[in-house]
Amino acid sequence: MAEYAIELKGITKRFPGVVANNNITFSVRKGEIHALAGENGAGKSTLMNILFGLLVPDEGQIIINGKEEKFSSPRDSNRAGIGMVHQHFMLIPKLSVMENVIIGQEPGTSLKIDRKKAVEEVQAISDKYELNIDVTKKVGELSVPEQQRVEIIKVLYRQADILIFDEPTAVLPPHLIDEFCDILLSLKEKGKTIIFISHKLAEVMKVSDHVTVIRRGEVIGTRAICDTSIDEITRMMVGHSVDTGRKSRADIKPGKEVLSIKDLHYTNVEGNEKLKGLDLSVHEGEIVGIAGVDGNGQEEMEKCILGLFKPDSGQILFNGEDMIGHTVKERRDMGLGYVAEDRQKESLVLQYSVAYNLILGQHYLPAYSKHGFWLKKDAINENAEKLAKDYDIRLANIQVAAGTLSGGNQQKIVIAREANNDPKLYVAIQPTRGLDIGASDSVQDTLIRLRNENKAVLLISMELDEILAVSDKIAVIFDGKIVAVVDAATADKESLGYLMLGSKKGGNE
Amino acid sequence: MTISSKQKDILQQFLISFIAVLLSLIVGAVIILAMGYNPISAYGALIKGSMGSLVSLTMTLKTSVPLILAGLAVAVAFKSSAFNIGVEGQLMFGGLCAGLVGIYVPLPGPLHLAATILAGMLGGALIAFFPAILNSSCNVSVVISTIMLNYVVQFFVQYCVMGPFHGATSAPATDPLLASATLPNILPSPYQLNLGFILMILAVVLIYIYMNKTTKGYEMTAVGLNRTASEFSGINVKKNMFMALLISGAIAGLAGGIEISGSLKRMVNGFSSGYGFSGIPIALMARNNPFAIILTGFFFGMMRSGSFLMQATVGVSSDMVGIIQGLVVVFICLENLIRYYMNRRK
Numbered sequence: 001m002a003e004y005a006i007e008l009k010g011i012t013k014r015f016p017g018v019v020a021n022n023n024i025t026f027s028v029r030k031g032e033i034h035a036l037a038g039e040n041g042a043g044k045s046t047l048m049n050i051l052f053g054l055l056v057p058d059e060g061q062i063i064i065n066g067k068e069e070k071f072s073s074p075r076d077s078n079r080a081g082i083g084m085v086h087q088h089f090m091l092i093p094k095l096s097v098m099e100n101v102i103i104g105q106e107p108g109t110s111l112k113i114d115r116k117k118a119v120e121e122v123q124a125i126s127d128k129y130e131l132n133i134d135v136t137k138k139v140g141e142l143s144v145p146e147q148q149r150v151e152i153i154k155v156l157y158r159q160a161d162i163l164i165f166d167e168p169t170a171v172l173p174p175h176l177i178d179e180f181c182d183i184l185l186s187l188k189e190k191g192k193t194i195i196f197i198s199h200k201l202a203e204v205m206k207v208s209d210h211v212t213v214i215r216r217g218e219v220i221g222t223r224a225i226c227d228t229s230i231d232e233i234t235r236m237m238v239g240h241s242v243d244t245g246r247k248s249r250a251d252i253k254p255g256k257e258v259l260s261i262k263d264l265h266y267t268n269v270e271g272n273e274k275l276k277g278l279d280l281s282v283h284e285g286e287i288v289g290i291a292g293v294d295g296n297g298q299e300e301m302e303k304c305i306l307g308l309f310k311p312d313s314g315q316i317l318f319n320g321e322d323m324i325g326h327t328v329k330e331r332r333d334m335g336l337g338y339v340a341e342d343r344q345k346e347s348l349v350l351q352y353s354v355a356y357n358l359i360l361g362q363h364y365l366p367a368y369s370k371h372g373f374w375l376k377k378d379a380i381n382e383n384a385e386k387l388a389k390d391y392d393i394r395l396a397n398i399q400v401a402a403g404t405l406s407g408g409n410q411q412k413i414v415i416a417r418e419a420n421n422d423p424k425l426y427v428a429i430q431p432t433r434g435l436d437i438g439a440s441d442s443v444q445d446t447l448i449r450l451r452n453e454n455k456a457v458l459l460i461s462m463e464l465d466e467i468l469a470v471s472d473k474i475a476v477i478f479d480g481k482i483v484a485v486v487d488a489a490t491a492d493k494e495s496l497g498y499l500m501l502g503s504k505k506g507g508n509e
Numbered sequence: 510m511t512i513s514s515k516q517k518d519i520l521q522q523f524l525i526s527f528i529a530v531l532l533s534l535i536v537g538a539v540i541i542l543a544m545g546y547n548p549i550s551a552y553g554a555l556i557k558g559s560m561g562s563l564v565s566l567t568m569t570l571k572t573s574v575p576l577i578l579a580g581l582a583v584a585v586a587f588k589s590s591a592f593n594i595g596v597e598g599q600l601m602f603g604g605l606c607a608g609l610v611g612i613y614v615p616l617p618g619p620l621h622l623a624a625t626i627l628a629g630m631l632g633g634a635l636i637a638f639f640p641a642i643l644n645s646s647c648n649v650s651v652v653i654s655t656i657m658l659n660y661v662v663q664f665f666v667q668y669c670v671m672g673p674f675h676g677a678t679s680a681p682a683t684d685p686l687l688a689s690a691t692l693p694n695i696l697p698s699p700y701q702l703n704l705g706f707i708l709m710i711l712a713v714v715l716i717y718i719y720m721n722k723t724t725k726g727y728e729m730t731a732v733g734l735n736r737t738a739s740e741f742s743g744i745n746v747k748k749n750m751f752m753a754l755l756i757s758g759a760i761a762g763l764a765g766g767i768e769i770s771g772s773l774k775r776m777v778n779g780f781s782s783g784y785g786f787s788g789i790p791i792a793l794m795a796r797n798n799p800f801a802i803i804l805t806g807f808f809f810g811m812m813r814s815g816s817f818l819m820q821a822t823v824g825v826s827s828d829m830v831g832i833i834q835g836l837v838v839v840f841i842c843l844e845n846l847i848r849y850y851m852n853r854r855k
Contacts, residue, residue: 308740329743340741347742349735360731361742369724 005030005193011060020046022217033194035204038214039436052084053077083160085151087167093140098122101154125156164195181207199436201230238438250452255284258456264314266300274300276480287457289471297480337423341430347414350403355384357402391416408439429460478502526794533836551825558818559811567700573810574709578764579788580806582757584797589753590733595655596761597785598662599633603762604769606632608776611690621689626766633762634755641754645747670778681778692771705767717799790838
């Protein structure tokens with residue numbers, strides 16, 4: 001018996017203008033959990049797609065259980081015992097768990113599915129691996145973590161011995177990540193080999209036996225978890241050590257008030273009052289971080305500021321002028337930069353080129369158009385070349401569709417565009433969500449830079465660490481109101497946590 | 510020189526459309542065979558009838574003009590994600606308006622012709638205005654309202670032509686347009702090609718420039734590709750869909766105006782015979798690219814003008830081209846399947 005479940009030797013894959021994988025060589029032992037860590041765009045997904053048979057490498061060998069294999073479709077890799085749990089689930093909500101699992105391999109005759117047998121088999125898998133799924137339920141009725149477990153059952157049903165998990169924890173809320181780690185360990189205990197792609201290093205440290213780090217398409221090294229540390233892996237991933245504490249910043253005094261929200265009320269279409277007299281103030285040269293548990297009015301506040309929601313009452317003053325009643329365009333013309341939460345849905349036109357995306361919402365300005373009518377292609381391209389360089393947006397050329405870039409580079413487009421129009425107020429919502437350490441760092445540095453340039457910055461994030469690292473002042477939102485404003489330099493996580501949950505205790509202790 | 514990924518995309522899309530046409534011709538051949546005719550001679554007659562001589566070629570070009578414009582009308586609306594299924598009605602009403610101005614509003618010299626064509630465009634835009642305003646003020650689905658308005662327009666036009674504006678003859682038509690309101694031929698007799706052909710080319714070029722070189726086209730396309738992101742960046746989504754529908758209606762009206770003022774020279778009830786509906790597969794096949802629409806529109810024009818010879822000489826009913834056109838739509842919709850097999854071979 002071969003010692004290794006997977007051996008990759010010299011895998012190289014080129015795309016037009018980029019080498020996604022360059023001479024990748026590493027091995028995964030049988031029955032281990034092997035983490036694959038790397039920034040977004042480092043080439044992890046390309047490599048896994050090669051292993052899964054979705055892409056064919058230009059060079060290199062894939063050896064599975066000691067035998068060289070050539071995969072030209074997922075069917076081939078399935079046959080070799082490889083299964084993949086994708087980040088975006090591939091499930092049909094209207095069908096039951098059992099039906100989702102057996103698709104393509106239905107038991108019974110070609111005319112009739114043996115449903116009884118199918119339910120038994122699929123339930124047996126769920127029970128054996130303690131996945132706790134009622135397989136007769138419809139997938140649409142299940143929660144996200146449960147749907148993920150259905151994906152695992154799907155792979156196990158196809159008798160995979162090697163399981164690839166593509167960023168499995170990205171979709172899970174923090175308190176369920178431990179549970180997921182237990183599932184991985186239980187799969188390992190039952191003899192499965194697991195490749196676990198992640199850039200959340202805490203989980204990598206917790207469950208893996210080995211970790212292989214990829215940067216810019218190349219293997220930087222493989223380490224046994226017992227011999228390494230988060231610091232070392234981070235350095236390997238980004239190529240330099242990253243300051244994870246509070247960001248340093250220029251010593252400037254906040255200037256005049258740019259944004260002033262007074263007694264803002266908003267009731268949504270369902271009749272729920274989501275903002276109950278919210279007050280907020282942001283000055284020049286400061287970053288105000290909004291800390292709070294999701295759903296306490298952040299979204300409503302953001303959209304009232306941008307102009308997509310019309311508040312019931314209250315004022316949103318922007319340099320003294322009430323923004324309410326102005327259109328989104330007018331507010332942006334007044335100097336509002338806005339990094340929306342969902343970059344793919346709310347910030348980018350994925351089919352448009354990077355150059356076109358970098359002027360979205362500014363396309364009518366004299367810099368990019370003559371008389372607001374004729375597009376100035378040269379100026380648009382020049383702008384794109386400059387921003388791509390300044391913000392280190394990695395791309396083959398500025399004419400490629402934004403949708404072809406990695407998440408981190410997509411976000412850099414948005415960050416760059418919104419900062420480019422000399423904003424007076426820069427609103428950033430979850431700007432580093434789903435980004436790796438390097439990209440997060442560069443996004444946060446941009447926020448600090450804008451602040452140092454005397455802009456007013458409003459940061460809304462669910463990640464308290466980010467709020468603490470970046471903000472000057474922290475405003476805690478709870479139940480549609482700002483319940484406390486504290487100095488970020490002296491704030492501590494624990495008392496903020498109390499405030500976010502609506503307890504008055506935090507202030508007194 | 511290596512080709513860019515964008516060019517590769519365009520090439521692949523072209524190939525897919527080509528394969529779809531080929532497949533529909535093959536399936537069409539099987540049907541012709543099943544009916545007991547020889548598909549090769551049927552297709553031969555189709556080609557001979559549409560391109561066999563210079564006369565038939567110019568005839569085909571003339572037939573293609575309203576088809577190409579209808580395709581262009583569908584494509585413009587589609588770009589901003591408004592599905593204008595009402596091109597047929599807009600085209601008919603445009604024809605009616607052009608006809609009435611051509612008959613009853615005598616103006617001096619070329620002004621009359623310009624007014625006639627302009628009336629057609631305004632008429633088409635007017636019919637598109639109702640679904641557009643319903644959409645932007647009450648969120649009424651454009652698909653539904655444009656489809657239904659087709660019938661309203663159809664019967665209203667019928668009433669006008671058969672009723673108050675019925676001509677001196679018993680034909681279901683108005684009196685002829687005044688000579689000053691008709692589009693002159695640009696080729697000597699017997700070749701029939703009028704100024705409408707030039708207007709059509711002009712419209713295609715203008716729309717291409719508008720969609721690709723201006724901020725307005727940039728906005729419309731952005732709205733079509735991602736409504737939410739457009740809204741977040743301050744683009745007025747409703748206004749853009751409204752404008753796209755109005756432009757679409759005007760192009761449809763232009764098609765009707767050219768048909769009445771250039772070909773028929775009087776307003777005839779039911780003159781369109783599905784030009785507007787053909788616009789949908791024409792735009793679909795061309796993937797809304799204005800220049801490609803000239804090609805796909807010409808292809809549909811060929812089928813129309815060649816089908817008469819096919820019926821006369823081979824005996825295959827001219828309705829057969831309707832079947833082939835339907836098959837084209839089916840195969841175009843199978844785009845992903847074709848793409849799948851194309852990528853597999855690589």
